[in-house]
Amino acid sequence: MQLKELSERTGVSAASIKFYLREGLLPAGESVHATRARYSPQHASRLQLIQALRTVVGLTIEQIRTLVKLADDGVPRLELLAAVQRTVLGLDQMSTGHGDVPAQAGDAVVRLRNWPDTPSDARDALDAHVARMESLGVPVTTELLDAYSKALDAIADRDISATTAPEDTNELILTAAVGMHLHGQLVLKLLALAQASHAIRRYKNDAAKRNAPPQK
Amino acid sequence: MQLKELSERTGVSAASIKFYLREGLLPAGESVHATRARYSPQHASRLQLIQALRTVVGLTIEQIRTLVKLADDGVPRLELLAAVQRTVLGLDQMSTGHGDVPAQAGDAVVRLRNWPDTPSDARDALDAHVARMESLGVPVTTELLDAYSKALDAIADRDISATTAPEDTNELILTAAVGMHLHGQLVLKLLALAQASHAIRRYKNDAAKRNAPPQK
DNA sequence: GGCTCTAGGATAGAAGCACTATCCAGTGGT
DNA sequence: ACCACTGGATAGTGCTTCTATCCTAGAGCC
Numbered sequence: 001m002q003l004k005e006l007s008e009r010t011g012v013s014a015a016s017i018k019f020y021l022r023e024g025l026l027p028a029g030e031s032v033h034a035t036r037a038r039y040s041p042q043h044a045s046r047l048q049l050i051q052a053l054r055t056v057v058g059l060t061i062e063q064i065r066t067l068v069k070l071a072d073d074g075v076p077r078l079e080l081l082a083a084v085q086r087t088v089l090g091l092d093q094m095s096t097g098h099g100d101v102p103a104q105a106g107d108a109v110v111r112l113r114n115w116p117d118t119p120s121d122a123r124d125a126l127d128a129h130v131a132r133m134e135s136l137g138v139p140v141t142t143e144l145l146d147a148y149s150k151a152l153d154a155i156a157d158r159d160i161s162a163t164t165a166p167e168d169t170n171e172l173i174l175t176a177a178v179g180m181h182l183h184g185q186l187v188l189k190l191l192a193l194a195q196a197s198h199a200i201r202r203y204k205n206d207a208a209k210r211n212a213p214p215q216k
Numbered sequence: 217m218q219l220k221e222l223s224e225r226t227g228v229s230a231a232s233i234k235f236y237l238r239e240g241l242l243p244a245g246e247s248v249h250a251t252r253a254r255y256s257p258q259h260a261s262r263l264q265l266i267q268a269l270r271t272v273v274g275l276t277i278e279q280i281r282t283l284v285k286l287a288d289d290g291v292p293r294l295e296l297l298a299a300v301q302r303t304v305l306g307l308d309q310m311s312t313g314h315g316d317v318p319a320q321a322g323d324a325v326v327r328l329r330n331w332p333d334t335p336s337d338a339r340d341a342l343d344a345h346v347a348r349m350e351s352l353g354v355p356v357t358t359e360l361l362d363a364y365s366k367a368l369d370a371i372a373d374r375d376i377s378a379t380t381a382p383e384d385t386n387e388l389i390l391t392a393a394v395g396m397h398l399h400g401q402l403v404l405k406l407l408a409l410a411q412a413s414h415a416i417r418r419y420k421n422d423a424a425k426r427n428a429p430p431q432k
Numbered sequence: 433g434g435c436t437c438t439a440g441g442a443t444a445g446a447a448g449c450a451c452t453a454t455c456c457a458g459t460g461g462t
Numbered sequence: 463a464c465c466a467c468t469g470g471a472t473a474g475t476g477c478t479t480c481t482a483t484c485c486t487a488g489a490g491c492c
Binding site: 002003004014018021022028031033034035036037 | 466469471
């Protein structure tokens with residue numbers, strides 16, 4: 001198919017497709033002649049990937065470029081998934097070493113949970129984030145890390161066994177990125193509900209206690 | 217103090233302060249004369265709040281305006297905290313009723329966890345998000361909600377009992393917003409690490425199985 | 433009374449992002 | 463022959479968050 005048809009099929013304007021081509025998100029079509037190019041279904045699926053990463057996950061052009069570049073370079077799938085995780089959860093764009101105390105929260109968590117002691121982006125990001133929290137005056141105790149990681153261990157355990165990865169690379173990135181993002185948001189929303197619920201319960205208890213004076 | 221001193225103390229440029237004044241984030245100082253105004257320490261603390269909400273939490277001017285307006289209107293603290301939660305966790309900016317099936321994920325969760333059955337923003341946001349996930353082809357089973365909410369119940373339980381709220385309103389919003397944001401991000405990062413850890417473990421098991429052929 | 437500094441108001445510019453639009457000249461297909 | 467469509471280039475748009483400039487009127491100081 002050619003550009004116009006690609007545009008009509010995917011619902012992306014021709015101008016935008018040109019933009020993505022310029023930006024290197026979409027590989028050039030097969031140039032039949034100087035003024036004619038053919039696009040494959042691969043292009044359509046790539047376009048859908050771009051679309052989803054922009055509108056659903058909210059990545060920037062730059063981030064999408066990084067991901068599709070990896071895909072086009074044919075890096076191993078595990079590596080690709082790691083990159084998706086980095087990007088979707090904003091584990092990139094970390095200051096990476098503002099000095100300070102090592103903080104090594106990752107070590108503590110890994111030991112607490114008996115997780116494999118392997119360096120990873122997620123671990124670096126955790127260290128950086130904990131350091132950031134401390135520097136902003138929000139203390140992170142080992143007890144907190146223990147409670148949090150124990151709970152999330154259960155979630156991850158469940159998630160990982162409910163996962164099947166598609167063959168096609170575009171689709172792999174798509175499902176991985178969208179899934180991670182949506183599940184992450186789901187966690188945040190459930191946490192909000194949980195906190196609200198606990199707050200209400202606590203508030204009610206306090207009110208009850210005030211009515212019937214404390215017996216301490 | 218006057219504008220320049222306010223600027224020097226908080227590290228916010230005079231131009232930015234003027235901008236915030238125009239935008240209604242910062243209340244006008246006490247106008248001593250036509251060309252002179254006095255700012256109180258309240259202004260400094262408000263400015264710090266604005267600063268933190270922008271750079272740490274990443275709110276927009278519009279969102280900050282909404283929050284400080286509530287603070288200035290002196291709404292009850294519980295209501296204020298609810299608004300902070302809405303804003304920080306992006307529970308605002310939801311489509312609010314794109315029709316479709318009711319989905320009522322909130323009901324299910326509340327029943328599963330035995331949480332108080334009270335309508336709330338968090339619950340609406342959860343419903344909306346689950347509906348969105350479904351519409352994007354990501355299934356949300358009751359079993360998943362059960363596993364997630366059980367884990368987050370534990371976290372919320374721990375959080376709520378480790379909380380003390382400051383008296384000053386600016387400070388209240390600041391600590392609440394920053395705390396919510398950072399704890400949310402912490403959860404996401406820990407989840408990433410947990411998933412990566414489980415993936416590694418699973419990968420190793422698979423590899424081991426391949427070496428010593430399965431005995432099923 | 434002059435000099436310098438500052439407030440406050442207005443307006444314009446700047447920078448980043450993701451497009452969107454326009455113009456162009458060269459074909460491919462009918 | 464003709465017209466739709468092409469790649470390539472370049473410029474403009476809309477939004478957000480500032481930042482800079484210019485102005486006048488008044489305050490404090492000598």
